[in-house]
Amino acid sequence: MKVLVTGGSGFIGNHVVNKLLAHGIDVRILDMLAPPIAREGVEFTKGSILNIDDVRTSLHRIDAAIHLAAVADVRDVFNEPHYAEEINVRGTANVLEAMRQVGRKRLVFGSTTWVYSDVVETDVDETTALLPPSHLYTATKIAGEHYCRSYSQLYGLEPTILRFGIPYGPGARPGAVIPIFVDKAVKGDPLTLQGDGMQFRKFIYVEDLAEGIVAGLKPIAINQTYNLDGQHKVSIKEIAETVQKILGDVTIEYVEARPGDFVGKDASSEKALRELSWQATTPFEEGVRRYVEWYQAQGREREESLARVDPALL
Template sequence: MRVAVTGGCGFIGSHVVDRLVTAGHDVLVLDTTDQYLNPAAEHARVDVLDLPALTAALNGAEVVFHLAAMADVEKVAADPVRAVRVNIDGTATVLEAARLAGLSRTVLASTVWVYGAAQTEPGPDGGELDEHVPVDLERSGHLYVASKLAAEMLVHSYRELYGRHFTILRYGIPYGPRMRDELVVARFVKAALRHDPITIAGDGRQTRNFVYVEDLADAHVHALSPDAQDETFALEGPTAVSIRQIADTVDRLLGPVTIEHIEARPADYTPRRISAARAKRLLGWSPQTSFTDGVSRYVDWHRAQDDPPAPPAPPAPPRPGR
């Protein structure tokens, strides 16, 4: 199948491309950079806000995975107008280009952050939230959440108005090779390697259900299944990990380290118990990598970037004849 991936040279997108290529698909990467470009994929430098160029690029594809977005919440807060343009207008442009080019489906990258706006609290038994929990727009909170909710609404509107099929993938908190330096696991690892203190915002009891990026990428191959059409899936990590546990994991792998606490940051993600059962039931997907193994793989990758293997020695010159 010929598939396109917007943002296919980014952290998550590049791993998605790798998995799609490995699965035997013909992959077109749509990105303005080539930082982590898979050499087996075709590449087009197309901005997701350029409707004519995007429509032309998608011609001949069957499915587009839309991952291009402003995902750094600090940058979203610092430049809200650009965040709206990229995350909301960009999604509308991709949906329209896919419609004009006659694609069969658009797969949207969303986030478990949208559950922060869930209208329904878990029951007294501590039950988990699923993909059908209603959303209260007054609780959308951070602009990043609002932009992702708006993108999901656009996808549903294109289904209702134009009959355009979709799949929505709500990512858990990703980590692994190629992640941004600002992400918490990367920051802690880099601090430990520099022998600097690890800084924790708040008391460290905040938890995240981290999902290893290669596990997350695997879900995109499964999402091409007919069972994923017009469905939403939470791709949540398997186990809640506190920020302090991240520091302790890094300490075990790279320590000893010193840990310091600072004031908690505003508008941080408030975790909810989220079920990934639907993805397992319909797609046969569940994360396979333990947190410790994932951090260890990231450490190996990071060290390889800092200390790349030496190039092969040049061939020895021919010996002069006798």
């Protein structure tokens, strides 16, 4: 079996590629950027999902596609809405259309639990009716979900929509809360909590998420939607205390709460457990520990490569 992973060089995609290989599945990556490491069993096609010829070519002899390429950081979407709309919406339409044109059916689409942001309920699952989205990122992801359903109804494509929770772990973007806390703690800066720090989020360890994405290839998942999220709510205070426990000698400071702080949604992943036999298993502390190890190894790598530079150039 061979699977195409669009966006396979990114944070989540890189872990998905590892999991596919671990399951004995060959991989082709379609991405504008090269993957962080070369691996046996992985082919890399440099290209853009905005170019339908690139997508068509990358589908050659492929059994299924996992579509992750996107502008995934909400701040990037905010700063470049038109570009984000192009990649996330037209890019997804290109993937679906290229599959239709070359007669490929099976697609796993990476969406987000943020699609629930505008609903009134706090506890949500895949049957929760979505409301019109206020954020452009969410709008692009909901559009992608609708296009998947339309291509299924009209052309017989076999999509699976997976709504990911907030991932953390090795390779995570520096601007997310766990990387920020770890970075501050390592630099000796205090960790700042708004209010009592009891605002919760659910987080999903990225290797657990990657395993869930691979489980999304199971035939039972065709034309289905699943949330893939962590099992437990984690408060901001607990994140800070976990980082403090792992790194030691870290100060936690409390400041006044900002008005209108985000109230997290609790997205159930029960359906994924029932039908895909998947659930997140990595304890939060263990996941943060693995992130810290990766972060520290990155620092060592930077120092080692600087040490190899001719001092005259520094």
